[in-house]
Amino acid sequence: MRDDHMGDAGQGTGAGQARGKGYQIWVTALLSLNFGILFFDRNAVNFLMPFVQPDLKLTNTQVGMFSSALSLTWALSGLLVGRISDKLGSKKPVVVIATIAFCLCSFISGAASSFLMLLGARLLMGAAEGGVMPVSHAMIVSEVAPERRGLAMGVAQNLGSNLLGSGLAPILLVPVAAAVGWRTGFYLAALPGLVTAALIWFTLREPPAEVHDEATPKVTLREAFAHRNVILCALIAILLVSYLVVCWAFMPLYLTKARGFAPETMGWLMATLGISAGIGSFVVPAISDAIGRRPVMIFFSFLGVILPLGALYYQGSTLVLAAIFFIGWGLNGLFPMFMATIPAESVDPRLTATLTGVVMGTGEVLGGVLSPFFAGALADSYGLSAPLWLMLVCTVLAGMLTLGLIESAPRVVARRLTPALAAGT
Structure with a gap:
């Protein structure tokens, strides 16, 4: 997997070699843990919603608005904070301040007494x-050696967020809410971030200043969208981010209210998604390295249909339903591919940073913001099964778009070119 989209920023400093492997591992592990706690906080409202909704007397539309609101400010902040960090030439304080801020917001969520306060x-x-995450990636680029940078970025973004935010969160928060109330769940979610903020401040250095090539031309959006793969990846991002966010927002409610599962059972069913995502984040891209991006994108996009269909219709063993959830959520492993890898392999590497930002921003704003609100409105009109049908439509449409991708995996492209070159000689 290529990491050209972050490579240009760090090549001028040689910073990756300035620290030993132990420090590079610690930077990656700590930032991964911090992002995992961030996702723990972000997802807490979804897993606690079966307790929050009746207490605050929320409609399903209002439930969807929580995810939409967070996705909107998340996307805007991702663009603005990264630029502020670059202008200030400071990264570590930005991550620390942001971490403390989202911990305080979790405390405020626990104290919320109305829809507007929680919103x-x-x-x-x-x-x-x-x-x-953008600033954390910049820190990794500056500190981790280029030959390990791609793996480090994958671990920082995927491992902690999936294992903690999607895996541990429902297992821990649901029993706490059942025992002592949902507000305590929010307070509990806030505490670990204060610990990682302190660890980042006291154990990580401020990365060395990056050297930018002033001769590099400014990239326009027209140039960014000149390649078919980039357009398709942006559209796929809208659909699969919608699939992801709608599942987080409404699957816990569907399982407890429509299917009648106990909150504890819902919690560990949702936890299987985190385990699946943690494994898939590495396994799925690795398979695509060997057999190609396009077939893997096609297969796992269509595989995603089994999760909503299983939740809607499977009436057998809960363990089998957990296996359906685990397998269906394997499409989560596609996210680094369509958000970064395929665009990076399809165009001039100098455009990669812009393309990654465009694809991620498009998916978060159009998918993450609009889809939960739409799903909530559907749930109020047609019942809690409606968001699951929306998930089904999203993954089928994404699968259809993957059929138009041009293969970009270097190893596969090289294998295809070899016979042609041999024939030419």
Whole structure:
């Protein structure tokens, strides 16, 4: 997997070699843990919603608005905070301040006594959290050696967020809410971030200043969207981010209210998604390295249909339903591919940073913001099964778009070119 989209920023410093492997591992692990706690906070409202909704007397439309609001400020913050960090030439304080801010927002969520107060807390949380990952990536680029940078970035973004935010969160928060109330769940979610903020401040250095090539031309959006793969990846991002966010927002409610599962059972069913995502984040791209991006994108996009269909219609063993959830959520492993890898392999590497930002921003704003609100409105009109049908439509449409992708995996492209070159000689 290529990491050209972050390579240009760090090549001028040689910073990756300035610290030993131990420090590079610690930077990656700590930032991954911090992002995992961030996702723990972000997802807490979804797993606690079966307790929050009746207490605050929320409609399903209002439930969807929480995810929409956070996604909106998350996307805007991701663009603004990264630019502010570059202008200030400071990264570590930005991550620390943002971490403390989203912890405070989790406390405010626990104290919320109305829809508007909780909505305001989610808006502020998105603003605090959105810039953490871009700045964390910049820190990794500056500190980790180029030959390990791609793996480090994958671990920082995927491992902690999936294992903690999607895996541990429902297992831990649901029993707490059942025992002592949902507000305590929010307070509990806030505490670990204060610990990682302190660790980042006291154990990580401010990365060395990056050297930029002033001769590099400014990239326009027209240039960014000149390649078919980029357009398709942006559209796929809208659909699969919608699939992801709608599942987080409404699957816990569907399982408890429509299917009648106990909150504890819902919690560990949702936890299987985190385990699946943690494994898929590495396994799925690795398979695509060997057999190609296009077939893997096609297969896993269509595979995503089994999760909503299983939740809607499977009436057998809960363990089998957990296996359906685990397998269907394997499409989560596609996210780094369509958000970064395929665009990076399809165009001039100098355009990669812009393309990655465009694809991620498009998916988060159009998918993450609009889809939960739409799903909530559908749920109010047609019942809690409607959001699951929306998930089904999204993954089928995404699968259809993947059929138009041009293969970009270097190893596969090289294999295809070899016979042609041999014939030419």
